[in-house]
Amino acid sequence: MATGELARGAVTTRDIVQKLWNLCHVLRDDGVSYSEYVVELTFLLFLKMMEETGNEQRLPQPYRWRELARREALDQLTFYKQLLHDLGNAGCTKNATVRTIFTDARTRLREPANLKALTRAIDRLDWFSAREEGLGNLYEGLLEKNASDKKSGAGQYFTPRPLIDCIVRVIKPQPGETIQDPAAGTGGFLVAADRYIKDATNDLAKLSAKAAIFQRRHAYKGLELVVDTHRLCLMNLMLHDIDASLEQGDTLSPDGQALGKADIILTNPPFGTKKGGGRPTRADFSVTADSSNKQLAFVEHLVRALKPGGRAAFVVPDNLLFEDNTGRRLRTWLMELCDLHTILRLPTGIFYAQGVKTNVLFLTRGRTDSGNTDQVWIYDLRADMPAFGKTRPLTLADFAGFEAAFGDDPNGKTPRTDEGETGRFRSFTRSLIEERNDNLDIAWLRDAEADAEEGLTEPEDIAAAIIGHLRAALAEIEALSQELEVPEPDIAGGTAAE
Structure with a gap:
């Protein structure tokens, strides 16, 4: 066309x-x-x-x-x-x-x-x-x-389509792979993965009859907790000719175990604590078994659900990168079992709850259970970025630099260049991360706005800057409060996006 x-x-x-x-x-x-x-x-x-x-x-x-x-x-x-x-x-x-x-x-x-x-x-x-x-x-x-x-009120659970498309393009799903979204929302990740495979196979015409049947009926699996969102997801998949095994259920319960193993997991799991402060009821959980923190528990699920050599990309808030206790144990465990090769620090304002800062983690499940992460590459797409919103929507072009730096290998093995302290893409060794107590919240670029504020001398200018920060802090508190109080809606992946 x-x-x-x-x-x-x-x-x-x-x-x-x-x-x-x-x-x-x-x-x-x-x-x-x-x-x-x-x-x-x-x-x-x-x-x-x-x-x-x-x-x-x-x-x-x-x-x-x-x-x-x-x-x-x-x-x-x-x-x-x-x-x-x-x-x-x-x-x-x-x-x-x-x-x-x-x-x-x-x-x-x-x-x-x-x-x-x-x-x-x-x-x-x-x-x-x-x-x-x-x-x-x-x-x-x-x-x-x-x-x-x-x-x-749906936007804070909705993964923007340009971000989904970027993730799918670097993960490169292939025909024959089982693709899972344990927090499916409206099915955006599954639809995008299916579109990527169909574009590469002339709408599955290049596949054998058996392979085409697998793609349409067995390639996609997922769970969605909220009944009405599950309805939207099923309709979205049906209209894209995807007959997925997508049930309504709770991934942090035995329902999640029943999903089985996957070659690829793509997801934007819900943030905040489990309703009522409840813990996961998964018999196979150990690291997060006593935590009510949903995003931590979802990360344990995806590590356990990946096949050896399987790859995953998932959205997490900043606090997962630095939270102590269970958070730290989870990160250490994850980097032992998986090659956490890339972190994408996302711009603020691309989700409805603008105070919540987010990242995408890209990893490959190791074929052994120890020593799989040698180095972590971090791409900072947050510092000195435009203020995204209705007047400046996020587009796929905004991820072009990241995609080029990531490279063609979906496991992050393309030779890469560390751009140094003035660049957006840098490498950090596992030993350096250990020295930081496995804190992965690493930033080195400064915003021009922050630098400009350092030079303020007039009282009224300083007061205006302080007021701006207070407003941003209040917005963040309100956003986090909403995450703790709302029921369980997980519209992700949205699109349908999810």
Whole structure:
């Protein structure tokens, strides 16, 4: 497809996504919150997209889009409520994925006129252009829009698509590899990995029939804790022609053990403490068995779940790099069992909770259980970076320098150059890290903003700088507080991103 056609397709998708998002105003007066909106819309979009893709045979005969759309007033709302109930019922729906999507489904709609407005608006969308661009891309765009809207509250759990694409490009998933996301969110990492493999194999046409079946049905595994997020994930995967083994469950329970071993793990696990201060209930955990810190426990899972020689990339907050006690024991254990070859320090402001500073860790599981990390390369993409946000969105181009420095080898074995104290990419030996008590929170570049503040002499300038730092500190405290208080939503990977 030519560049101009790609651009036009992207514009068409954005236009349709914006029209879908504008429908939330219809729902607002019916008591539907922003956080509930995408789930509500998912049920309707699923029915319409089954019609558009010619897959209505997955649905019981009475419960098709056209039958719902033709009805009026209270008859339509009553039929819709019955439809949601029956599609989640094993006695009515034979397709397991459809049944899971609609299990315990409920509509928040109370006014028949609002349901009619939604079905009419969905029918009027440019579905021809949406099919040309890809219905999966349309749905991912809706999930991304949900994450970018602060009123929805989803963004702090959403992994930006450019970051996901960067991670997938350097990890280089291959046909035949088992790929896992233990905190799947909306399936963004799995969708991106699948897209990478399909692009490299002419949409799997270059593979044998057996290999193609493996890719579509057995290559992807994952878990998602939150029921509504699990629904969104299943729909996202289905629209990308991925029949993944993705269950609803808790990775820090025996559910996580049941995931089995993987060649690749890609994930953005939830931050904060486990709800109620609970500990993991995994019989195979030892390092984090007594910790309620979720990100520490997820790291133990992925190390244990990787096959020898398997590789992983995962997002963690800064405190995992320097936290003492369990944190330090986990890092020491990880560097013994794995080659922690690369750390990417991410810019601030790319997640909804802007006070939370994050990194991506890249590692390879060793074939022995000791001495696997010789050196750690750190790429600082945080210092002297733009203030990312709606006016300056993160793009794949922002990661070009990191990708070039990382090299072509997905295990980090491409010859690399230490750029010194003025560069962004540096190497630190295992012995030096040991001298730091295995503290991996290493920074050497200074922000121009920080340097400028050192030269302040006027009282009003100093006061303004102090106020700015206090505001940033309060934002960080508020963000961390939210991490401790919210229920368990893990929309990652998002996109759908996750």
